[in-house]
Amino acid sequence: MTTTLTEAPPPVASTAQQRTPPRARGRLTPYWLLLPGVLWLLVFFLMPMVYQASTSVQTGSLEEGYQVTWHFATYWDALSEYWPQFVRSVLYAGSATVLCLLLGYPLAYLIAFRAGRWRTLVLILVIAPFFTSFLIRTLAWKTILADGGPVVGALNTLHVLDVTSWLGMTAGDRVLATPLAVVCGLTYNFLPFMILPLYTSLERIDGRLHEAAGDLYATPFTTFRKVTLPLSMPGVVSGTLLTFIPASGDYINADLLGSTDTRMIGNVIQTQFLRILDYPTAAALSFLLMAAILLVVTLYIRKSGTEDLV
Amino acid sequence: MTTVTKKTTNTMTTTRTATDHSGDVRLSGITKTYGSFTAVHPLDLTVPEGSFFALLGASGCGKTTTLRMIAGLEEPTAGTVSLGGQDVSHLPPYKRPVNTVFQSYALFPHLDVFENVAFGLRRRGIRSVRKQVEEMLELVQLGEHARKKPHQLSGGQQQRVAVARALINHPRVLLLDEPLGALDLKLRRQMQLELKRIQTEVGITFIHVTHDQEEAMTMADTVAVMNAGRVEQLGPPAELYENPRTTFVANFLGTSNLLEAEVDAASGDDIVLRAGVSTLVLPRARCSAPATAGGKVLAGVRPEKISLVHADDSGEVPAGRNRITGRIAATSFTGVSTQYVVDSPVCPRFEVYAQNVDRDPRLVPGAEVVLHWNPAHTFGLDAAQDIDAGVGTAEEEALA
Numbered sequence: 203m204t205t206t207l208t209e210a211p212p213p214v215a216s217t218a219q220q221r222t223p224p225r226a227r228g229r230l231t232p233y234w235l236l237l238p239g240v241l242w243l244l245v246f247f248l249m250p251m252v253y254q255a256s257t258s259v260q261t262g263s264l265e266e267g268y269q270v271t272w273h274f275a276t277y278w279d280a281l282s283e284y285w286p287q288f289v290r291s292v293l294y295a296g297s298a299t300v301l302c303l304l305l306g307y308p309l310a311y312l313i314a315f316r317a318g319r320w321r322t323l324v325l326i327l328v329i330a331p332f333f334t335s336f337l338i339r340t341l342a343w344k345t346i347l348a349d350g351g352p353v354v355g356a357l358n359t360l361h362v363l364d365v366t367s368w369l370g371m372t373a374g375d376r377v378l379a380t381p382l383a384v385v386c387g388l389t390y391n392f393l394p395f396m397i398l399p400l401y402t403s404l405e406r407i408d409g410r411l412h413e414a415a416g417d418l419y420a421t422p423f424t425t426f427r428k429v430t431l432p433l434s435m436p437g438v439v440s441g442t443l444l445t446f447i448p449a450s451g452d453y454i455n456a457d458l459l460g461s462t463d464t465r466m467i468g469n470v471i472q473t474q475f476l477r478i479l480d481y482p483t484a485a486a487l488s489f490l491l492m493a494a495i496l497l498v499v500t501l502y503i504r505k506s507g508t509e510d511l512v
Numbered sequence: 513m514t515t516v517t518k519k520t521t522n523t524m525t526t527t528r529t530a531t532d533h534s535g536d537v538r539l540s541g542i543t544k545t546y547g548s549f550t551a552v553h554p555l556d557l558t559v560p561e562g563s564f565f566a567l568l569g570a571s572g573c574g575k576t577t578t579l580r581m582i583a584g585l586e587e588p589t590a591g592t593v594s595l596g597g598q599d600v601s602h603l604p605p606y607k608r609p610v611n612t613v614f615q616s617y618a619l620f621p622h623l624d625v626f627e628n629v630a631f632g633l634r635r636r637g638i639r640s641v642r643k644q645v646e647e648m649l650e651l652v653q654l655g656e657h658a659r660k661k662p663h664q665l666s667g668g669q670q671q672r673v674a675v676a677r678a679l680i681n682h683p684r685v686l687l688l689d690e691p692l693g694a695l696d697l698k699l700r701r702q703m704q705l706e707l708k709r710i711q712t713e714v715g716i717t718f719i720h721v722t723h724d725q726e727e728a729m730t731m732a733d734t735v736a737v738m739n740a741g742r743v744e745q746l747g748p749p750a751e752l753y754e755n756p757r758t759t760f761v762a763n764f765l766g767t768s769n770l771l772e773a774e775v776d777a778a779s780g781d782d783i784v785l786r787a788g789v790s791t792l793v794l795p796r797a798r799c800s801a802p803a804t805a806g807g808k809v810l811a812g813v814r815p816e817k818i819s820l821v822h823a824d825d826s827g828e829v830p831a832g833r834n835r836i837t838g839r840i841a842a843t844s845f846t847g848v849s850t851q852y853v854v855d856s857p858v859c860p861r862f863e864v865y866a867q868n869v870d871r872d873p874r875l876v877p878g879a880e881v882v883l884h885w886n887p888a889h890t891f892g893l894d895a896a897q898d899i900d901a902g903v904g905t906a907e908e909e910a911l912a
Contacts, residue, residue, distance in 0.1 A: 410618035413585050416605040417612045418632035418677065428631075432622045 258485035268481065276486045284470050284487060288494065291467040294381065295450035298388035302396040302445045303438065305389070310400035310437070311430075314407075328397050336391060340458050343387050347377045347459065354378075379461035387455035395444040403437025404430070439506050447495055467491055535561035535596040537582065537685055537717060542591030544577050551577045553741040554591060559685075559719060559734075561596070564711050566720045566732035570764070570902075574741040575721045576615075579687050582719065584608045595684050606635075611678035615690040617670050619662040625649070625673050626658040632681040648680045651710065668699045675707070679714060688720040692727060704730050725765050729753065737761050739902070753814075757800040759893055762812050764902035769818075771859040772895060773811045778803045783892065785811055787858040792834045792890060799892030808895040815863040817889040820852060822872060823880035833884040838862060840879050854881060 258276060262268035281288075313324050331339055346353055354377050357363050366372040371382040407430060415425040453468030460466075467487065474484035537559040544552040552574040559565045567575040580586035582593055584605035592601045600608050611632065619628050629648055630641040638644075649655050652672040662670055671691060678686055691707070692700045708731050711718050722728050728735045729749035736746040737760070745752055745761045756762035759770060773785035773792060783803045785792045792811055794803075801809050813834075821828060829835060838856030850871065854862040864883060875881065 408618065410614050410616070411620060413605070414612070414614055414618040414620070415631070417583060417585070417610075417614075418681070419606045419635035420631075421606055424635060429620060429622075 254485045254488060257481050258489055260482050264479050273482070276482045277490065280483050280486045281490060284467065287465055287467045287470050288490070290464070291450045291491075292494070292498070294385055294388060294456075294464075294466060295446050295452075297385045298392060298449050299396075299442050299446045301385065301389040302393050303442060306393055306396035306400055306441065307438075310397050310404055313397075313401050314404035315409075325401070328394050331394065337454060337458075340387055340391065340454050343383070343390065343459055344378065347383050347386070349376055349378060378459065379464070381460070381464050383459040384456050384464050384466075387459045388449045388452060391452075391455065392445040392449050395448070396441040399440040399444060400434065400437040403434045403440075407433050435506065439503065443499060443502070447499070450495060451491060535684055535717070537719065538592075538594045539578070539582070540592050540594070542578070542581055542593060543589045544574070544581060544586060545589045550741055552581070555741075555743060557736065557743065557746075559717060561684075561717055562715050563734055564708070564718045564720065564732045566722060566728035566735045567738055568722055568725055568728040568735050568765075569738035570723055573738040575723075575738045576689055578738075579612075579689055579719060579721045582685065583610055583612045583687050585612075609684040610687060611681050611683040611685075612687040612689060613671075613674045613678050613691045616694055617662075617674040619670055619673055619677070621662055624659050624661055625654060625665070628662065628673055629676045629680055631677060636681075644680060648676045651679075651713070652676045652706075667695050668703060671695065671703060672706070675710065679710070679716070683716065685717045685719060688718060690722055691720070692722075692724075700724075700727070707731060729765070737764060739764075755798060755800075755891055756812070757893070758901070759810065759897045759899055760902035762891075762893065762902070763900065767815050767863055768812045769815060769859055769862050770810045770812045770893070770899050771862075772899070773809060773858075775803045775805050775807045775809060778805055782887070783809075785809065787811065787836075790834075790836050790858065792836075793887035794890045794892045795888055798888075798890065801892055801894035803892065810893040810895050810897070810899060812891045812893060813885055813889055815851070815865040816849075818862075818864045818866075818883050818885045820854075820864050820866055820875065821882050821884070822874045823882055824874075826882045829882055829884045832887070834887050834890060836862065836883045838881060838883065840875060840877050840881055842877055843875070850875075852881075854883060856883070 256270055257268070259270060259272050259274060260268040261271045261273045261276075309328075313321055313328075317324050345351070348354070354363075354375065357366075357377065358375050363372055363375055363377070366382055367374065371385075372380040377383050377386075411429055411433070412425055415429045416422070420428060450466075451468050453466060453472050456464050456466040456469050457472075471484050471487045471491070474480045474487065537557075539555055539557040541554045541556060542552065543550070543554050555578065557578075567578060569575045577586055581588045584600070584603060584607075588601060592599050594600060595609060600610075620631065623631070626645055626649070629645045633641045633644060646655065646658075649658055652675055654669060654672055654676065657665060657669060662673065665673065671694075674691070675686075688707075692703050695703060704727055707718075707720075711731075720728070720732060729752075732749060734746065735749050735752055737744045737752065739760050745757050747755075752761060753765055756765065756768065759768075762768035762770060771787050773787040776784040776786045776791070778784075778796070781796050783794045783796055783799060785794055794809070794811055796803070799809060803809050823837065826837075836856050836858060838854040840852055841855040841861070842853040844851045845868075847868070849865045849867050852864040852866065852875070854864060856862050862883060
């Protein structure tokens with residue numbers, strides 16, 4: 203922290219540099235501006251990564267200390283033991299992302315095109331949950347989905363739970379401690395990360411394009427399909443990434459709203475680090491998760507081809 | 513599939529020949545108000561089929577609102593819009609046989625030139641668009657740019673894509689909303705001729721909204737000058753220029769020298785006016801205000817109609833010309849002509865444009881001069897109007 207703070211260009215530095223010819227000074231300025239960010243990344247991103255990478259190939263025990271033995275088998279062992287949690291993480295995070303998109307797109311559309319003078323207020327409401335801690339908000343869902351509570355009661359009366367039970371998303375007349383609860387929690391917690399980029403990209407669309415499409419015989423629905431949706435694709439892509447990536451590493455929702463059957467990879471890593479104190483396995487799992495997300499994201503961006511959009 | 517295309521084209525042609533001249537655009541009592549602000553006062557306007565019609569006015573005069581009501585992008589508060597006898601006032605834009613070239617074009621940034629042009633055809637369910645699109649791109653000379661995205665094109669090329677995208681649908685009316693506003697002067701001149709050529713070639717009615725009086729006069733057959741939500745005057749460009757009926761039109765369209773004069777005698781075909789010590793003659797046919805002896809009118813004359821001689825040569829001025837004396841306040845040399853500002857007792861800033869044929873070296877600021885012109889070039893306006901209406905609006909617009 204201190205390093206970064208001192209590196210912020212002090213006014214004294216600029217007066218000292220007045221003497222040097224303006225061209226040389228101008229050439230160095232970008233690097234000076236980059237320095238704080240680069241230092242930050244070195245200290246808080248690269249160093250922990252290297253440390254973690256070395257931990258993942260160590261062997262030993264807490265009592266005798268760990269040694270780097272290039273024991274890559276940890277990766278294979280971790281994967282073969284915890285692959286169900288990996289798959290579950292991708293499934294849950296994927297479902298939550300799809301739900302976020304389905305809920306967030308209409309909302310972002312309304313804010314961007316129909317909210318008028320309420321726009322700022324609605325945007326503040328979207329961000330408002332962030333004023334409370336993530337943990338508290340998730341705990342609130344415990345009350346909302348509580349057994350015998352109004353939500354579960356209503357879902358039961360409407361026979362929704364019969365359908366979700368049949369799909370394996372809920373068990374009996376409970377919602378809490380089921381996959382549905384975890385997915386709901388993830389959807390709720392990451393919804394603003396979907397809405398904000400969607401809103402930004404929708405809001406940037408020139409209203410005259412809608413008029414032009416209407417002028418060229420496109421019905422409002424066709425206008426949406428052929429003009430609005432393609433032009434909002436950058437928002438869809440960044441929104442889904444901003445939702446999917448943190449959701450797949452999340453462990454709070456599965457911890458508070460789920461059961462031992464809904465453990466995600468985040469829960470496994472947390473347990474390995476903090477309870478079992480098997481640091482190499484935890485580090486290896488972290489790297490595997492990172493690799494998995496990187497792979498999914500790369501494939502996704504390739505497929506959605508957003509680099510073609512302006 | 514080709515049959516479908518052919519059929520559509522055929523139907524369109526037959527409709528056009530069958531309806532003949534009933535394909536006019538008719539606005540009856542059309543009005544638009546926003547709260548307490550009236551953007552367009554009840555307006556009646558008929559645009560004949562196949563004409564190039566310009567709505568000319570400063571920004572905020574209601575010309576764009578009028579255009580948008582024809583396109584269906586704005587719902588009129590009152591009145592009707594009919595196209596070829598069909599009342600379209602309440603049809604959404606996508607159901608109107610009208611296409612628009614938008615200000616700054618509104619090309620779809622995610623589609624290439626070909627798909628932008630094909631957009632309207634595809635929406636109407638036409639499958640084989642290739643031939644039509646290629647022909648249209650040929651017409652606007654963009655054949656080799658078909659696969660480029662709009663942002664890869666220059667302003668003039670984008671403008672032509674916008675025209676092609678609208679024209680390919682064979683609309684009954686093509687609406688152009690300041691289509692050349694974003695182009696630089698040279699390109700604008702070139703595109704004016706280009707649009708005129710295209711209009712002549714396709715024979716579709718063009719309604720063109722512009723604040724540029726020169727552009728309106730160059731391109732349109734008929735110009736409607738709008739001011740504060742009303743049409744001030746409507747007619748062919750030369751008619752508007754030579755015979756303005758209001759001070760706004762006189763000042764907005766080109767430059768006019770207006771001076772207040774008293775009617776001395778109003779008998780026969782000529783009205784005799786007195787302005788200061790000068791006696792001016794105004795043909796009655798060119799006076800839009802009622803002129804009775806003792807009343808007042810505004811006499812106007814265009815700067816290029818005036819000849820300028822040094823006061824020493826005043827004897828050379830032929831008899832029967834309208835004459836005014838004054839002193840040159842400023843001159844500016846523009847190559848083909850010299851513009852003089854003359855300070856005269858009847859008008860403080862009398863403008864004179866003289867062709868640089870034989871330049872008199874004595875005509876410098878401070879020189880006493882005599883201005884004279886053919887009385888037939890004088891026009892008369894109602895003196896009750898603001899003499900400066902429309903002055904400066906044109907220049908402000910050009911700067912904006």
